[in-house]
Amino acid sequence: MLDLVLVLAFVAYSVSAGLRARRLASRDLGEFFLAGRTLRGWQAGASMAATQFAADTPLLVTGLVAAGGLSRLWLLWIYGLSFLLLAYVFAGPWRRAQVLTDAELVELRYGGRGALALRACKALYYGGVLNGAALAMVVVGAVRFTEVFLPWHAWLPEAWFSPVLALVRAFGGQFVAIGGVAPDVAGADALLSLVALLGFTAMYSLTGGLRAVVATDVVQLAIMLVGTALYAGAVLAAVGGPADITAALVARHGEAQASQWLSLWPGDQAGPALLVVLVLPWLFQASADGTGYLAQRCMACSDEVEARRAGRVFAWLQIVIRSVPWVITALGLLVLLPPGPGPVDVAAREQTFVQGIDLLLSPGARGLMLVAMLAALASTIDTHLNWGASYWSHDVYGRLWCEALRKRKPSGRELVWVARLANVALLLVALILAARIGSIQAAWHVSLLFGAGIGAVLILRWLWERINLWCEFAAIAVSLVLAPALLAGSDDAHWRLAVMAAASTAVTTIVALCTSPGDPAARLAFYRRARPLGFWGRTAAAAGDDPATPRQALVRALGHVVRDGLALYLALYGAIRLLFPLPGAGRAGAIAALAASAALVLWSRERPVE
Numbered sequence: 001m002l003d004l005v006l007v008l009a010f011v012a013y014s015v016s017a018g019l020r021a022r023r024l025a026s027r028d029l030g031e032f033f034l035a036g037r038t039l040r041g042w043q044a045g046a047s048m049a050a051t052q053f054a055a056d057t058p059l060l061v062t063g064l065v066a067a068g069g070l071s072r073l074w075l076l077w078i079y080g081l082s083f084l085l086l087a088y089v090f091a092g093p094w095r096r097a098q099v100l101t102d103a104e105l106v107e108l109r110y111g112g113r114g115a116l117a118l119r120a121c122k123a124l125y126y127g128g129v130l131n132g133a134a135l136a137m138v139v140v141g142a143v144r145f146t147e148v149f150l151p152w153h154a155w156l157p158e159a160w161f162s163p164v165l166a167l168v169r170a171f172g173g174q175f176v177a178i179g180g181v182a183p184d185v186a187g188a189d190a191l192l193s194l195v196a197l198l199g200f201t202a203m204y205s206l207t208g209g210l211r212a213v214v215a216t217d218v219v220q221l222a223i224m225l226v227g228t229a230l231y232a233g234a235v236l237a238a239v240g241g242p243a244d245i246t247a248a249l250v251a252r253h254g255e256a257q258a259s260q261w262l263s264l265w266p267g268d269q270a271g272p273a274l275l276v277v278l279v280l281p282w283l284f285q286a287s288a289d290g291t292g293y294l295a296q297r298c299m300a301c302s303d304e305v306e307a308r309r310a311g312r313v314f315a316w317l318q319i320v321i322r323s324v325p326w327v328i329t330a331l332g333l334l335v336l337l338p339p340g341p342g343p344v345d346v347a348a349r350e351q352t353f354v355q356g357i358d359l360l361l362s363p364g365a366r367g368l369m370l371v372a373m374l375a376a377l378a379s380t381i382d383t384h385l386n387w388g389a390s391y392w393s394h395d396v397y398g399r400l401w402c403e404a405l406r407k408r409k410p411s412g413r414e415l416v417w418v419a420r421l422a423n424v425a426l427l428l429v430a431l432i433l434a435a436r437i438g439s440i441q442a443a444w445h446v447s448l449l450f451g452a453g454i455g456a457v458l459i460l461r462w463l464w465e466r467i468n469l470w471c472e473f474a475a476i477a478v479s480l481v482l483a484p485a486l487l488a489g490s491d492d493a494h495w496r497l498a499v500m501a502a503a504s505t506a507v508t509t510i511v512a513l514c515t516s517p518g519d520p521a522a523r524l525a526f527y528r529r530a531r532p533l534g535f536w537g538r539t540a541a542a543a544g545d546d547p548a549t550p551r552q553a554l555v556r557a558l559g560h561v562v563r564d565g566l567a568l569y570l571a572l573y574g575a576i577r578l579l580f581p582l583p584g585a586g587r588a589g590a591i592a593a594l595a596a597s598a599a600l601v602l603w604s605r606e607r608p609v610e
Contacts, residue, residue, distance in 0.1 A: 006370070014378065016213040018208035020208065020215075021211035022212075023206040025210075028415065032209035033419070034296070035214060037299070039302065039310075041307065042313050043310075045297075045314040046217060046313065047214045047297055049313075050220050050224070052292060053322060055142060058143065060348055061326045062330045062333060065331065071263050073323070080315050087311025088308065088311070089554070092531070094295050094530075101391055102290075103122040103126065104120045108522075109461060109522070111518070113520055120400050129447065131391075132426070136433035138430075139194055142194065143190045143194070144354070146190065146541055148355075149358075159512040160534075161464075167191070173491070205381075206424070216380070216444060223368070225325075227373075231365075238332070238467075249261060281452075281500060283498070284456060286455065287451070296390070312451060315564070333349075333356050385426055386423070394415065394419075397417050426483050453597065454479055458506055465514070465517055465536045467517075467537060474507050478507045479504060482503055482504075520542070524539055535550070566600055568603050570594070571597040577590035
């Protein structure tokens, strides 16, 4: 009963947040998608972190640690550099650009008829293909959690459950059953869970827009952090403490295996492959410059200072604050639910995160953890709905259909209703795609590789004045041609990523050097409004500025990235090593790392960015 009360309280708060924000959100798209540009930095940063705190991420962490140790988590931790680049290099220009979507930036940056075509293509890709696939993957991740805690077939009368079961059988959609029930029954349970979750999320996302999304995200993040901290505490209590976890791993699996699990450095994997893992994924991606919901949160901040603060808050929440409880839980579950002999079954290890909740937590704590996981799902889904709908209403319907083709200016309320309808359409698309996840996973891998191909041009368009419309078209063309070929020709993900990044960067650079920089009037207007950092000497001179100013600003910004990056990773290293030193090692290095991190943070407060 306590579990149910906690869930209902969470639902009531979220729905009320949407109702409170509905009047302001109904005015125009700026209110609906950017909350009237009134967000504080900590709110935007917390919302970013809540969105990426998906329910399946702690399962992923648990599986990665079991398969290769803590060093595998660099696949996630390395993105902290991308978040700091967003904070210091891109957040300010995004906010100053005064655009509503990242697709709209294309017209501001390049101008001309070709820019409208590129804007429409990007809106369709990000709002349709990428967002639909991401939502489908989130939905499927939700099933792995709801299957354990929401067994509708055991709760509902047969007369209510049978029609849903018949619908699943007729439609042919099935999800992987891991709870010992038949696949069609698991599919019916999943359908009911997803309809309830998506319907609940839509209630506040459709009515209140980004204001409601952020208001719920902040509370959802707090619930998620408290829930995971309680879970980590329960794991420690069951084992005896961090030292007992280390001792148990050594006693059961030997010092060599325990050291591999506890190591933060992939010694046997060092080399070119490690360089690819540590450099390319965070730099060459479809959101390399924040494109997507990260840029949306920056654009929704009250000013550029708050936008920069959002990126910094996001980095610390994402890399340090949420990671430590997950590390405790993942290592503790290796002791409480030890893997069997032979190769690690990653899927089975991932599921131990959910099994541990049922095994270790009391009813009240289990209810809070259930709310935390539901909050993680809702915060990811609501962002993708709101962000995805912005492309369809603002770029596709408003700019392309109404202004370019129909030659009329749509009203603000009209566009808001289109946005709400787009939310509903995205919900239906996510459900349909989730039931066909096999083909979607293949499309998702293509999409990730495609993102690696366009990452370079997304960054360079802000930093180099010579980047023009044809550079973006060239990067897209190279990605479309190479992505399927690389996937068909090699199973080595590192090699594929390296080839795609090198090819797209080379083509983009060649096109930039062999073509004109584009419309000088559009470039000058973009510079005056967004004030980008980097190599803008000629444009800066045309605007009456010192040609060296943007380049010097970039150097200062990168210095801040390095300083904050050191503080971030020293804090992460110190916290983990303080809890889990390597067998036979002390904690002096951990204490020194934490002290150095604190000193860097204090130093950063004394040195303003600009």
